[in-house]
Amino acid sequence: MDWTLECSACGATSEADGLRTVCDHCGAPWLVRYARKAPPPSLKSALAARLGGMWRYREFLPLAPDEEPVTLGEGSTPLLPAPRLGARIGLADLWVKDESVNPTGSFKARGLAAAITRAAIAGATRFTLPTAGNAGVAAAAYGARAGAKVQVFAPKSTPKPLLDQMTAYGADLVTVDGHIGDCGQLSRAFATENGAMDLSTLREPYRIEGKKTLGLEIAEQLGWTLPGAIIYPTGGGTGLIGMWKAFLELIAAGWVSGPMPRLVSVQSTGCAPVVRAYEEGKSACEAWKDAWTVASGLRVPGPLGGALILRGIRESHGTAVGVTDEQLLAGAALLSGLEGVDSCPEGGAAVAAARNLLSQGVLAPDERVVVFNTGAGVLYGHDFK
Ligand SMILES: Cc1ncc(COP(=O)(O)O)c(C=O)c1O
Ligand SMILES: [Zn+2]
Structure with a gap:
């Protein structure tokens, strides 16, 4: 195995063999650290010739050359330009990463x-x-x-x-x-x-590595350039943490030049532990009481990875923002109705946040912005719309 585990909080290290959970010393999530030589940027053209799916990035993933993944063809989802939605909300270079088309209907x-x-x-x-x-x-x-x-x-x-x-x-x-x-x-x-x-979020080390492919894919789909901001609906935070790790690894290996995209965490005002901790300048999240939002994926009152989410936001000079359920539902209706994307309520939250952040001057009208539709609206029964 050519990687080890490093604790995200206390820095302890461990071999990665067997079934690993959290740091034995402090209970915080592990991060995978590769001992292999960083994949060279000259791999870009070979990568382009490979078939789709997230395992095409295997040089960045925890898989030995002789190992086969358990796969249903996940990854290689479209990064769609969203001109009609962009014109409606005032963003000239808006893109949607549509994760609804993955096997099982979500990222x-x-x-x-x-x-x-x-x-x-x-x-x-x-x-x-x-x-x-x-x-x-x-x-x-x-x-x-x-x-x-x-x-x-x-x-x-x-x-x-x-x-x-x-x-x-x-x-x-x-x-x-x-x-x-x-x-x-x-x-x-x-x-x-x-x-x-x-398999709980961040209680084993590898879900983050899978989510890293979100960041690898966005960079590749933009011709190995990085967008200005990525707006991500956050519950447990694996996606945001995974992208942060992906961009750090890509920049360190010379595949893209920085700065890292600003990572924007969106939550519902009915359950916003990350937003509150960010606004209060804290480095960890406190549990949110009486959490409720129609966006079920955002109903995570006390994310184990709170400290890592906040680190990703701050290191990328991003932000965290709450939207109301009314706003996120309106956002989902816009994304579906104007672009034909099967928006889940969480995707609607990303659209609503983009709109609010533009009006607050946090996003510039011509900035390249990627919003995430993390899953398929059809799996929510469409009752939410
Ligand atoms: C559709 C959808 N979006 C966003 C999230 C939040 O994801 P994460 O736990 O990576 O923050 C979830 C989690 O359940 C989800 O199902
Ligand atoms: Zn530790």
């Missing part, structure tokens, strides 16, 4: 493909995770693909089509009268009692 496919690939190689045959919806669907599908059993804990309030997808892929589903933090406690207890591997 969660990337992280779970990477996590389940490594876990399956290490011998895991049983998984458990808490989910706001889309991660559970992805875990169920990739678990099936790996021939493993999957247990999912989801809040009762999760949209029904998402719950139905989990059981359609053969997962055992328990719905919980509580939020994702409550589901997390049940999942950890299940893991201990049943010897299942816990």
Whole structure:
């Protein structure tokens, strides 16, 4: 294995073999550090000739040359210019990264493909995770693909089509009268009692590596240049942390020149622990009480990776911003109606944030801005629109 693990908080290091969870010393998430030679920029043309999917970036990923990933063809999603939406909200160079077209209908496919690939190689045959919806669907599908059993804990309030997808892929589903933090406690207890591997956000090191491919893809799709700002709807934060790590690795390896895109974290005003911590200048998030938003993926009251999210935002000179449910629903309707993208409510939050940040002068009208549609609206039953 040509990588090791480094604690994101205390700097402790560890071998990466076997099934790894969080830092043994302080409980913070691990980050993967590659010992291999950084992929040379001369690889760009060979990359262009490869077939699609996120594993085409394997030189940046935790996979040995003789290993095969557990894959359903995730990644290589379109980065779409959004001229009509841009004209409506006042941004002349607006793009949408449309993750709704991934296998399992969301960007969660990337992280779970990477996590389940490594876990399956290490011998895991049983998984458990808490989910706001889309991660559970992805875990169920990739678990099936790996021939493993999957247990999912989801809040009762999760949209029904998402719950139905989990059981359609053969997962055992328990719905919980509580939020994702409550589901997390049940999942950890299940893991201990049943010897299942816990795939919770940032409780294993590889979901971040899968999400890194979001950043690699955006850079490649823009001809190995970086946009001015990326607006990302944030719950547990793996996507934002993954992109931050991707851009650091790309810049360090000389594939792109900086500065890093400003990473903008969007949350609902009904559950905004990252926004509050950012505004108060804190370096970690405190749990949000009575969290509620129609955007189920943003209902994460106390993200384990809060410190890493805040680091990514600050190091990239980005920001964190809350939007109301009314604004995010209007944003989703605009993205679907003007561009034909199947917007989920979280994607609508990114659109609403772009609009607000432009009116506040945080974004410039001609700046290159990428908004994320993280999943498919159809999986929310469209009741939200
Ligand atoms: C559609 C959607 N968008 C955004 C998020 C938040 O993602 P992250 O946990 O990477 O912040 C989720 C998480 O469940 C989601 O399902
Ligand atoms: Zn540590």
